[in-house]
Amino acid sequence: MFETALTDLWYGFGVALEPHNVMWCFIGVFAGNMVGVLPGMGALATISILLPLTFGIKPVGAILMLAGVFYGSQYGGAICSILLNLPCHPPHAVTCLDGFPLTKKGRGGAALGITVISSFVGASWGITEMIFLAPILVEVALKFGPAEICSLMLLGLLAGSTLARGSPLKGVAMTLCGLLIGIVGSDIETGTPRFTFGIPNLFDGVEIVALALGLFGIAEFMKSVNQLSEVDTKYTNIKFKDLRPTRDEFRRAVPAMFRGTIIGSLCALIPGTGPTIASFISYAAEKKFSKTPELFGTGMIEGVACPEASTHSSVQGDFIPTMSLGIPGDAVMALILGALMIQGIVPGPQLISEHPDIFWGLIASFWIGNIILVVLNVPMIGLWVKLLTIPYKFLYPSALFFVAIGVYSTNNDMFQVGETVLIGIIGYLLLLLDFHPAPVLLGFVLGPRFEENFRRAMLISRGDIWVFVKHPISAVFIGLCVLLIVMQIYVRLRAPKALPMDMPLGTDAKIPEAAE
Amino acid sequence: MFGQLVKKRDFYAGSVMTLFGLAVALDSMTYTLGTLTHMGPGMFPLMLGITLTFVGMLITGTALFTPLSNNENILPRQKEWRGWFCILAGPILFIVLGEFFGLVPATFACVFVPALGDRTATLKGSAILAAGVTFFGVLLFVYVLKIPFPMFRLGS
Numbered sequence: 008m009f010e011t012a013l014t015d016l017w018y019g020f021g022v023a024l025e026p027h028n029v030m031w032c033f034i035g036v037f038a039g040n041m042v043g044v045l046p047g048m049g050a051l052a053t054i055s056i057l058l059p060l061t062f063g064i065k066p067v068g069a070i071l072m073l074a075g076v077f078y079g080s081q082y083g084g085a086i087c088s089i090l091l092n093l094p095c096h097p098p099h100a101v102t103c104l105d106g107f108p109l110t111k112k113g114r115g116g117a118a119l120g121i122t123v124i125s126s127f128v129g130a131s132w133g134i135t136e137m138i139f140l141a142p143i144l145v146e147v148a149l150k151f152g153p154a155e156i157c158s159l160m161l162l163g164l165l166a167g168s169t170l171a172r173g174s175p176l177k178g179v180a181m182t183l184c185g186l187l188i189g190i191v192g193s194d195i196e197t198g199t200p201r202f203t204f205g206i207p208n209l210f211d212g213v214e215i216v217a218l219a220l221g222l223f224g225i226a227e228f229m230k231s232v233n234q235l236s237e238v239d240t241k242y243t244n245i246k247f248k249d250l251r252p253t254r255d256e257f258r259r260a261v262p263a264m265f266r267g268t269i270i271g272s273l274c275a276l277i278p279g280t281g282p283t284i285a286s287f288i289s290y291a292a293e294k295k296f297s298k299t300p301e302l303f304g305t306g307m308i309e310g311v312a313c314p315e316a317s318t319h320s321s322v323q324g325d326f327i328p329t330m331s332l333g334i335p336g337d338a339v340m341a342l343i344l345g346a347l348m349i350q351g352i353v354p355g356p357q358l359i360s361e362h363p364d365i366f367w368g369l370i371a372s373f374w375i376g377n378i379i380l381v382v383l384n385v386p387m388i389g390l391w392v393k394l395l396t397i398p399y400k401f402l403y404p405s406a407l408f409f410v411a412i413g414v415y416s417t418n419n420d421m422f423q424v425g426e427t428v429l430i431g432i433i434g435y436l437l438l439l440l441d442f443h444p445a446p447v448l449l450g451f452v453l454g455p456r457f458e459e460n461f462r463r464a465m466l467i468s469r470g471d472i473w474v475f476v477k478h479p480i481s482a483v484f485i486g487l488c489v490l491l492i493v494m495q496i497y498v499r500l501r502a503p504k505a506l507p508m509d510m511p512l513g514t515d516a517k518i519p520e521a522a523e
Numbered sequence: 524m525f526g527q528l529v530k531k532r533d534f535y536a537g538s539v540m541t542l543f544g545l546a547v548a549l550d551s552m553t554y555t556l557g558t559l560t561h562m563g564p565g566m567f568p569l570m571l572g573i574t575l576t577f578v579g580m581l582i583t584g585t586a587l588f589t590p591l592s593n594n595e596n597i598l599p600r601q602k603e604w605r606g607w608f609c610i611l612a613g614p615i616l617f618i619v620l621g622e623f624f625g626l627v628p629a630t631f632a633c634v635f636v637p638a639l640g641d642r643t644a645t646l647k648g649s650a651i652l653a654a655g656v657t658f659f660g661v662l663l664f665v666y667v668l669k670i671p672f673p674m675f676r677l678g679s
Contacts, residue, residue: 060668063668174582174585176578176581176582176585177536177582179578180536180540180575180578180579180582183544183571183574183575183578184540184543184575186571187547187568187571187572187575190567190568190571194564196564197555197563197564199554199555199564201551201554201564201565201568202547202550202568225610225611225614228610228637229603229606229607229610229611232603232606232607232610232640232641233601233603233606233640233641233642399641400638400641400643400644401638401652403610403637404613404633404634404635404637404638404640404649404652404653404656405634405652405656407610407613407614407633407634407637408613408617408630408633408634408656408660409660410614411613411614411617411618411629411633412617412626412630412660412664412670412672415617415621415670415672416664416668416670416672419670419671419672421618421621421622424614424617424618425614425615425618427614428611428614428615431611432611435607439597439598439599440532440535440536440539440597441532441533441536442536458567461562461567462562462567465559465560465562466560466561466562469560470558470559470560471559472559
C-alpha cells in the first residue's frame with residue numbers, strides 16, 4: 008500500500024508539474040491570496056467570484072486553480088486578521104485573539120512568519136493523511152449500494168448543517184432549502200419539469216454559480232455596505248525582515264504547531280467539523296497545555312501557531328471525503344465539487360480510479376501550491392500589506408462586476424444574472440432572519456444525487472423504507488445521525504448559554520461577517 | 524405571550540420556513556407521486572416539503588420558549604436603502620444595458636451605480652473606479668477569456 012501510494016504520488020507530481028498546470032496553480036494561489044487579503048472578502052466569496060474564470064480550462068487545471076484559490080485566500084485572510092483584527096473567514100477569528108495583540112506589540116511580522124511555517128506544517132500533514140486515507144476510504148466506499156450512499160449523504164448533510172455555526176435547526180432548514188433548490192429543473196428519470204414556473208431557462212436547474220454568487224456575493228455586499236469602517240493601517244508597515252521570529256518565539260511556537268496539526272487532522276476525520284471548529288478546539292487545547300494560560304489573548308505566539316496549523320491541516324483533510332466519497336463537509340468543498348460537476352466529472356468513490364490525474368495531481372499541487380504561497384508571501388509581504396488599505400467602497404462595486412459577468416459567461420445567458428439578483432435579495436432576507444446560507448450550497452450540490460440514490464434504494468428494496476436500518480453499514484450511519492441529533496438536543500437543553508460553539512459567535516460581534 | 528412572540532426574529536424565521544415547506548408540499552402534489560417502490564417526480568419534494576414544515580414549526584416552537592432578547596430587530600438599525608438600492612441596481616443595469624448596448628456601457632453602469640451606494644462616495648471617484656474596472660474587465664474578458672459579448676451594440 009505504501010509503495011502504490013508513492014508511485015501514485017510520483018505520477019501526481021508528473022501531472023502537477025506540467026507547465027500549464029503549474030501556471031494554473033500559481034494563478035489560483037496568487038488570485039486567492041490577493042482577494043483573500045482584501046478586507047471584507049472571505050474565502051467563500053473569493054472562490055465564488057473566481058469560479059466562472061475556470062470554466063474555460065481543462066478539468067485538471069481548473070481544479071488545481073480552484074484549490075489554489077481556496078488555500079491562497081485562507082492564507083491571505085490570516086494576514087488580514089493578524090494585522091487588522093478583521094477575520095474575514097471564520098477560522099481566523101481565533102487567530103485574531105492573539106495575533107492582533109502581537110501586532111500591537113510590534114511583533115505582527117513575527118506572527119505572520121510563524122503563520123507561514125505553521126500553515127505549511129499543517130498542510131503537509133493534512134496532505135500526507137489524504138494520500139494514505141483516501142484510497143482506503145475508496146476501497147470501502149466502492150462496496151456501497153444506494154442505501155449506504157444515501158445514509159452516508161444524510162450523515163454528511165446533517166453534520167454539515169448542525170455542526171456549523173448558528174442554530175442547528177436553522178442549519179437543517181437551510182440544508183432542506185438547498186435540497187429543494189437542487190430539485191428545480193427536469194426530473195432525471197421522467198423528464199418532468201419541477202418547480203420551474205414554466206420558465207424554460209430553469210429547465211436545466213438553478214446554476215451553482217448563480218446560487219453561490221447570490222448568497223455569498225450580492226447578499227454579503229448588501230449586508231456590509233457602509234458597515235465597514237475605514238481600516239486602521241497604523242500597524243501594517245511590515246517588511247521582509249520583520250517576518251523573522253526570535254529564537255524564543257520559534258522555540259515556543261514549534262510544539263504548538265505540532266499539537267495544532269494533530270488536532271486539525273483529527274477534526275477533519277469527523278464529518279462536518281471543518282477548519283472553524285478545529286481552530287477553536289486547538290486554541291482551547293493550547294491554552295490548557297500552556298503553563299501561563301492567563302497570558303492568552305495578550306499576544307502569545309502559541310495562540311497563533313496552534314490554530315493556524317490546525318486550520319490548514321483540517322482544510323487539507325476536508326478534501327478527503329470530498330474527493331474520495333463525493334461528500335463535501337462544508338460550503339467551500341461543495342463549491343469545488345460543484346466545479347468538478349460542471350466540468351462533467353461525476354464525484355464519488357470511482358473518481359480516483361477514473362480520473363487519477365485529477366486526484367493525484369491535486370494532491371501533488373497542494374505541495375506545489377503551498378510552496379508557491381511561502382515564496383509569494385515571504386519576500387513580497389510589503390505588497391500584500393499594501394492591499395489592506397484598499398477601502399471596501401472600491402471593492403464591492405468591482406466585485407459586483409465580476410459577479411455579473413461571471414454568471415453571464417457561465418452559459419452566456421442574461422436570465423441567470425437576474426436569477427442571481429433575486430437569490431441575492433432572498434439571501435439577504437435570510438441573513439436578516441439569522442440564517443447562515445452556507446448549508447444551502449451543501450444541500451444543493453448533494454440534492455440530485457441524494458434523490459437518485461434514494462429512489463434506487465427504494466426500487467431495489469421494493470419500497471421497504473427500513474432497508475436503511477437493515478443493511479449493517481447503512482444502519483451505522485443512521486445510528487450516527489441519531490446520535491448527532493440526540494447530542495445536539497442534549498447540549499442545547501443542558502447549557503443553552505455556555506455552548507462551546509457560541510464562543511465564536513461571541514467574538515463575531517465586532518466582525519463584519521463575511522461568508523463562512 | 525403572543526404579543527412578545529411577534530417581536531421575535533425566530534418567530535418569523537420559523538414561519539417563513541413553515542410556509543415555504545407547506546407551499547412546496549402542496550405544489551409537489553401536482554406532480555405524479557408514484558409509490559415508494561416506483562417514486563414519481565413528486566414524491567421526494569413532498570418528503571422534503573413536509574420535513575421543512577416540521578423544522579419550521581420547531582424553530583417557531585423554540586422562539587416560544589426562549590426569553591425575548593433585546594437584540595431582536597430584524598432590520599439592521601441603520602437602514603441602508605441607498606446602498607441596497609444601488610447594489611441591486613448594478614446587476615440589473617448590467618442586464619438591460621448589456622442586452623441593448625453592449626459590454627462596455629453595461630460594465631460601466633454595473634460598477635458606477637453600486638459605487639454610489641457608499642455614503643462617502645463622490646460622482647468623480649465612482650466614475651474613475653468604473654472607468655478603471657471597465658478597462659481592465661474588458662481586457663480580461665474580451666481579449667484574454669474571449670467571452671462572446673460585443674463591446675458595443677445597438678438593439679438586441
